[in-house]
Amino acid sequence: MTTEQNTVATWNTYGNHQLAREVELPELGQWDWGIPGTGPGTEVFGDVAGLRVLDLGSGLGRHAAHLAAQGADVTAVDASPAQHQRATTRYPDTPGLRFVQADAVAHLRDVDPYDAIYSVCSMPYLDPDRLLPVLANSLKPGGRLLFSALHTNSGGTGPSNEVAPRPEILRLPGTTEDHPVAMWVLTPQLWEDLLVQHGLTVEAVTTIASDKPDNHVSYRLYAARRPQRVPSRPRTSAPPPPHAAVGVGIIVHGPDGVLLGQHRRRTWELAGGTVEPGETFAQAAVRELREESGLVAELDDVRVLGTLLDRVGDVVRVTVPVVITRWSGVPQQREEAIGSWRFWPLDSLPSPLFVPSAQCLAAWRPELPLDYLPAHFQRYDTPGCA
Numbered sequence: 001m002t003t004e005q006n007t008v009a010t011w012n013t014y015g016n017h018q019l020a021r022e023v024e025l026p027e028l029g030q031w032d033w034g035i036p037g038t039g040p041g042t043e044v045f046g047d048v049a050g051l052r053v054l055d056l057g058s059g060l061g062r063h064a065a066h067l068a069a070q071g072a073d074v075t076a077v078d079a080s081p082a083q084h085q086r087a088t089t090r091y092p093d094t095p096g097l098r099f100v101q102a103d104a105v106a107h108l109r110d111v112d113p114y115d116a117i118y119s120v121c122s123m124p125y126l127d128p129d130r131l132l133p134v135l136a137n138s139l140k141p142g143g144r145l146l147f148s149a150l151h152t153n154s155g156g157t158g159p160s161n162e163v164a165p166r167p168e169i170l171r172l173p174g175t176t177e178d179h180p181v182a183m184w185v186l187t188p189q190l191w192e193d194l195l196v197q198h199g200l201t202v203e204a205v206t207t208i209a210s211d212k213p214d215n216h217v218s219y220r221l222y223a224a225r226r227p228q229r230v231p232s233r234p235r236t237s238a239p240p241p242p243h244a245a246v247g248v249g250i251i252v253h254g255p256d257g258v259l260l261g262q263h264r265r266r267t268w269e270l271a272g273g274t275v276e277p278g279e280t281f282a283q284a285a286v287r288e289l290r291e292e293s294g295l296v297a298e299l300d301d302v303r304v305l306g307t308l309l310d311r312v313g314d315v316v317r318v319t320v321p322v323v324i325t326r327w328s329g330v331p332q333q334r335e336e337a338i339g340s341w342r343f344w345p346l347d348s349l350p351s352p353l354f355v356p357s358a359q360c361l362a363a364w365r366p367e368l369p370l371d372y373l374p375a376h377f378q379r380y381d382t383p384g385c386a
Contacts, residue, residue, distance in 0.1 A: 003165055003182045007125050008079045010170055010179045015082025017172045018060075028066045033148035034121045034219040035210050044146060044223060048072035051115040054138070056104050056147075057122020061087035061097070068096035075100060075114075077107050105130055108138040109340070113348040115140055119147040121219065124183045128163065128191075132198040133266065137350035139226040141369065145200060148208060148219045150185050156216040159187045163194070188220055199231065199351040200224040229369040230349045232358035234312075235265040246318045247274045248285045249308075249360035252295065253325055256343035258361070260350060261293065261331075263338045269354035270361070271295075275320070285322045293341050294334050297327040308359050310375035319375070321360035 031041040042048070049071030055064040058076030060083070068074045077100045078084050084101035091097055100107060104126060117139060123131070139145060152158050153168060160166060165182035172179070186194075192202045202224050209218040250271040252259035260268045273288040275281060282302040289295050301324055308319040333339030344350055346368065353361070358372035363379075 004126060004130075007181050010181050011080040011125075012082045013179060014170060014172060015080050015084075015086055017175075019082060019086060021174060023173070025060065025062070028062050031063065031066060032120075033208050033221050034150075035208055035217065038208055038210065040206060040221065042067070042070065044221070045116065045118075045144075048116070052112075054111075054114045054117040056117060056119040057125065058087060058099070059083050059122070061091050061099060063118075063120050064099075065091050065094055065097055068094055072096060074098070075111075077102055077104055079103050105134055108134040111138065112345065113138050113140040114143060116144045116146070118145070121148050121150065123147045124149045124185060125181065126184075127165070128184055128186075128194050132194055136198045136200055136226060137268075139200075140348045141226055141228045141230065143226050145195075145224045145226075146221065148221045149191065150183060150217075151188075151207075151220045152216055152218040153185070154215075154217050159185050159190075161187055161190070163190060188222075191220070191222055195222070195224045199226065201227055226351075229371050230351050230353055230358070232353040232355045232370065232372040233267065234355050235263060235267050238313075245315050247320070247356070248272050248281055248288060249319050249321045249356055250285045250289050251321060251323045251360060251364050252289065252293075252297075252327060253323060254343065257345040258343065258349070259293065259295075259331060259341060260344050260353075260357070261333075261338045262340040262350075263354065264336070267352055267354040267357075268344075268350040269338070269357040272319075272356075272360075281320045281322060285324070289324065289327070292335055292338060293331045295327045295329045295331055297324045301326045304380055305360075305363055306377055306379040308356070308363060308375040308377050310359070310373065317356070319356045319360060321363050323364060 048067055051072050053067055053072045053074045055076040058064050058078045061076050064074045064076035073096050075098050081101055084099060087099050165184050167180045168183045170179045170181045188205050195202050204223040206221040208221055262268050271289045271292045275284040281304050282299050285302050286297050286299060289297055303323045305321045310317050331341035355373050358370045359375045361368055362370050363377045
């Protein structure tokens with residue numbers, strides 16, 4: 001079992017223990033981020049009415065129910081079957097509240113982006129290198145992330161200066177039985193560096209500590225936001241080889257948004273590639289789309305928008321954006337370098353985009369909030385230019 005799987009098993013033991021005890025905890029009278037009776041409260045969210053909100057590591061579900069009562073549409077995710085059972089038993093039919101038993105990363109990969117994501121003390125149980133890349137793209141542009149993380153444990157041990165898990169103790173309530181769990185207990189600087197690295201802007205870090213002198217436990221509340229504009233970056237600083245200087249960028253657009261895949265170097269990009277000798281731009285688009293994603297389009301369904309011209313080092317790069325709105329098949333990984341194909345809403349594009357893909361999208365829809373290296377775009381004003 002992996003470190004995270006061991007932790008889920010331990011929390012499942014905890015949940016089953018609580019189910020057997022049949023303890024009825026009261027509803028939250030006051031929101032807390034780890035230490036009851038301490039602030040801040042829900043004011044850090046602002047007005048949540050009508051927002052789609054995700055609770056990561058929701059446990060019994062009391063915090064999720066508290067936000068749902070304020071008008072939020074809350075999805076509460078927990079990987080432990082026993083914790084999920086506790087929550088659904090307690091809140092079988094609460095308006096605006098939905099419980100999901102799933103791995104957090106798996107859930108985030110398959111959902112439309114949320115307006116806000118929060119976690120009360122649960123994020124440090126997940127490997128940040130696994131969680132943060134998908135979490136950042138699961139927020140809408142401008143969406144907020146709020147989470148509390150252990151800073152100093154009950155023994156007075158402070159955070160680590162390296163991104164690695166360490167053992168902490170989970171004690172079963174009403175017993176002296178202790179269970180080790182792995183946690184990423186990191187310094188605020190490390191958490192901030194990780195959040196920024198994955199495209200988020202840190203807005204505030206708040207200390208949460210007990211006012212009791214014999215209680216050493218303290219937490220930090222992190223508030224971060226996904227920028228409104230989507231950044232882009234090249235996969236490498238090396239210029240493309242001369243034979244790869246002319247290519248197509250394929251904008252497959254439908255009711256669910258635009259098709260993007262994730263390169264192994266972590267940039268998100270349109271299907272596309274090099275135009276081979278003797279091919280038209282439309283022929284290259286149909287071939288590359290099939291080879292990369294398995295989708296099949298007809299030549300008559302390809303609309304060539306124009307040409308983008310920029311320079312990478314000493315190489316002139318010509319990229320031809322095309323639009324396809326009719327196709328057959330389901331996107332799937334066909335090549336080793338790029339996969340995770342899915343349709344993204346235009347108001348929630350993932351980050352970072354590959355520079356040529358951002359250039360193509362901006363040529364197609366100039367109003368999209370994209371940051372990218374500029375390129376000269378020559379639009380084709382007449383049909384039949386494929």
